[in-house]
Amino acid sequence: QVQLVESGGGVVQPGRSLRLSCAASGFTFSSYAMYWVRQAPGKGLEWVALISYDGSNKYYPDSVKGRFTISRDNSKNTLYVQMNSLRAEDTALYFCARDRGGTYSYYFDYWGQGTLVTVSS
Amino acid sequence: DIQMTQSPSTLSASVGDRVTISCRASQSISSWLAWYQQKPGKAPKLLIYKASSLESGVPSRFSGSGSGTEFTLTISSLQPDDFATYYCQHSRTFGQGTKVEIK
Numbered sequence A: 001q002v003q004l005v006e007s008g009g010g011v012v013q014p015g016r017s018l019r020l021s022c023a024a025s026g027f028t029f030s031s032y033a034m035y036w037v038r039q040a041p042g043k044g045l046e047w048v049a050l051i052s053y054d055g056s057n058k059y060y061p062d063s064v065k066g067r068f069t070i071s072r073d074n075s076k077n078t079l080y081v082q083m084n085s086l087r088a089e090d091t092a093l094y095f096c097a098r099d100r101g102g103t104y105s106y107y108f109d110y111w112g113q114g115t116l117v118t119v120s121s
Numbered sequence B: 001d002i003q004m005t006q007s008p009s010t011l012s013a014s015v016g017d018r019v020t021i022s023c024r025a026s027q028s029i030s031s032w033l034a035w036y037q038q039k040p041g042k043a044p045k046l047l048i049y050k051a052s053s054l055e056s057g058v059p060s061r062f063s064g065s066g067s068g069t070e071f072t073l074t075i076s077s078l079q080p081d082d083f084a085t086y087y088c089q090h091s092r093t094f095g096q097g098t099k100v101e102i103k
Helices: none
Strands: A003-007 A010-012 A018-025 A034-039 A045-051 A068-073 A078-083 A092-099 A108-111 A115-119 B004-007 B010-013 B019-025 B034-038 B045-049 B062-067 B070-075 B085-090 B098-102
Touching (some): A003 A092, A018 A034, A018 A092, A045 A068, B004 B085, B019 B085, B019 B098
Parallel strands (some): A010 A115
Antiparallel strands (some): A003 A018, A034 A045, A092 A115, B019 B070, B034 B045, B062 B070
């Protein structure tokens, strides 16, 4: 069965960096675009990064552009997001999610359980 | 950017009720819309894609309709497991959510 397991969250000071990972199993990881989506405490959902199936294309919203970098290692079935210059407003539960159609459908059919990032001094 | 606006923000209903949640796009999005259900502390679950296509494994009491700028999620007979928050989504933008609570 499809599984996505995030890790790497924690408490970090403003301005510091953190790298999240998402280990995928149960499907052909290299055939699917993947996303990171976050949810601040008590708030709604916000898409933060998209990577194509082969890693050649990456997209970000303005809120994280230049600070976050999404990447993937298809040999390890793992998705990453490198988060630099973290701000208090980046505090959220971070989910990885799979594209239902494989390529930029923006329909997220499988999600991980999330990993919590808290940015605080 | 296209904005997605849901209504109501909160909905109180009883088991067995027919429930409708609305989602409006700031400009036409054809049928490029999804609906998700989220329970506290859990990941969202895809219910509907392409405005009206039911995701595999989702009970048939859930249905989606609409096109252009106006969309609706309907739960035909609310079940205890359906009390949750529902989000519409177009591309990179989510609605603000509708919480369905027990009346």
